Amino acid sequence: MAVGIFDSGLGGLTVLKAVQKRLPDTNLLYFADSANAPYGVRTADDIYGLTRTAVEDLWSQGCDLVILACNTASAAALRRMQEAGVPEGKRVLGVFVPLIEALTERQWGDNSPPREVAVKHVALFATPATVASRAFQRELAFRAIGVDVEAQACGGVVDAIEDGDMILAEALARSHVDALRRKMPNPQAAILGCTHYPLLEDVFQKALGADVKVYSQPKLVADSLADYLERHPDMAGTSAAGFLTTGDPRRVSDGATRFLRRRIAFDAA
Ligand code: DGL
Numbered sequence: 001m002a003v004g005i006f007d008s009g010l011g012g013l014t015v016l017k018a019v020q021k022r023l024p025d026t027n028l029l030y031f032a033d034s035a036n037a038p039y040g041v042r043t044a045d046d047i048y049g050l051t052r053t054a055v056e057d058l059w060s061q062g063c064d065l066v067i068l069a070c071n072t073a074s075a076a077a078l079r080r081m082q083e084a085g086v087p088e089g090k091r092v093l094g095v096f097v098p099l100i101e102a103l104t105e106r107q108w109g110d111n112s113p114p115r116e117v118a119v120k121h122v123a124l125f126a127t128p129a130t131v132a133s134r135a136f137q138r139e140l141a142f143r144a145i146g147v148d149v150e151a152q153a154c155g156g157v158v159d160a161i162e163d164g165d166m167i168l169a170e171a172l173a174r175s176h177v178d179a180l181r182r183k184m185p186n187p188q189a190a191i192l193g194c195t196h197y198p199l200l201e202d203v204f205q206k207a208l209g210a211d212v213k214v215y216s217q218p219k220l221v222a223d224s225l226a227d228y229l230e231r232h233p234d235m236a237g238t239s240a241a242g243f244l245t246t247g248d249p250r251r252v253s254d255g256a257t258r259f260l261r262r263r264i265a266f267d268a269a
Contacts, residue, residue, distance in 0.1 A: 002027035002241055003225070004063035006054050009037035009162045009247075010255050011196030012069030015095070017260060018218035022226050027241040031058055031269060032256075034247025038158040039072040040127025040194070047076035047129060054246075055081065057269060059090050065235040067225065068094045071193045071217075072127045075135035091235065095217050096139050098224035099191060103215055104143045117144045119189045123180050123212075125173075125204065126193035128153040136193060150184035152176050154194070161196045164255055173200045177207035189213045199259065244269040 005016050009032050016030055033039075033054050039047050051073040058066045068074045074094030081092055101107070104117045124136055131153040140147060154176045160169035180187070190212050192198060198216045205214050229236050243266040245252040256264035 002029040002063055003229075003236065004028075004055070004058035004061075004066035005030045005069050006033075006051070006058060006066055006073065007031075007068075007070040007195055008033050008039040008050075008072065009158070009196070010034075010252070010259055011158065011161070011194060011199075013256055013259055013264075014195050014198040014218045015067070015069035015221050018222035019225055022219075022222035023229065026229065026236055029058060029061060029063055029241060030243045032243070032245040032247065032252055032266070033269075034162070034245045034252050036246065037162055038127070039070065039076075040129045040158055041155075042129060044076040044129065044133065047073060048080050051077035052081060054269075055092055057244075059087065064089055065091045065093070065228075065232075067221065068092060069195050069221070071095055071130045071136075071195065075126075075130045075133040079135075093228070095195065095221050096136060096193075098220040099193070099215055099217055100136075100139050100143055101224075102220050103189065103191070104140070106143060114141065114143050114145045116146050119213075120147060121184060121187050121189075122147055122149045123184055123187035123190040123208075124149055124151040124193050125154050125176060125180070125190065125197060126151065127158060128155055130193055136191070148184075150180060150187070152180040152183075154197075157200070158194065158196050161199060162255065164258060166199075169200060170203045173197070173203045174207045177204065187212055189215060192216045242267065 036050050055066050078094040131151040156172050201216050245266040246269045249266040252266045
């Protein structure tokens with residue numbers, strides 16, 4: 001067994017990299033649904049169906065715990081999957097909660113009523129489907145009051161990253177920051193609510209300015225997984241790590257190798 005890490009494509013590798021750094025002895029089985037990426041322009045039903053199929057595949061390969069290293073899947077599918085019922089001994093977790101806990105300065109498992117927090121004006125950058133779901137605002141409302149969230153649907157960014165066109169991805173990121181600023185001129189914090197965007201973290205930070213605190217998920221998710229596995233060591237698994245894709249393994253391997261700057265070999269899922 002290994003912990004499963006799922007994303008529509010390459011973005012979840014930003015989470016995988018942080019988890020490998022934080023938990024070097026934990027095996028990870030990465031699943032990229034590249035044939036169906038990007039998810040961010042699909043309907044919620046579609047994203048739910050695709051996510052469910054991929055997670056069930058990881059469970060059946062022996063992963064007891066699967067992390068949805070994809071905000072779009074977390075937004076459209078996580079709650080629905082948990083409500084529909086998860087098989088005995090299996091778990092699926094998303095990437096929103098660690099981020100919101102960091103933003104609201106909460107400890108893991110703090111279920112006290114929502115309260116006022118220091119940050120009042122938050123910019124959210126995410127895929128169109130994540131923005132449309134309002135899942136981020138819903139999760140935030142369970143923990144904080146009085147926070148004004150302005151969301152920017154960042155069309156095109158995931159496609160450009162998946163295509164390896166970082167010049168286009170950077171130009172789009174800058175134009176999405178401009179569009180956000182027209183709606184919220186002075187955000188105090190910005191959330192990179194898509195696991196592809198940490199690849200552009202410097203671009204977002206520069207466009208937003210040094211006084212805006214940028215929250216990025218990989219390290220937050222890795223810390224929260226470490227905490228979870230400490231309390232549930234039986235979920236860590238012991239079998240081989242690996243990389244699976246529904247797309248063309250050679251093409252996806254090349255993209256992944258470029259991002260992680262080490263040779264990554266994907267197999268067909
Ligand atoms: N990395 C995914 C996310 O965090 C990208 C979704 C997509 O395929 O559009 O939202």
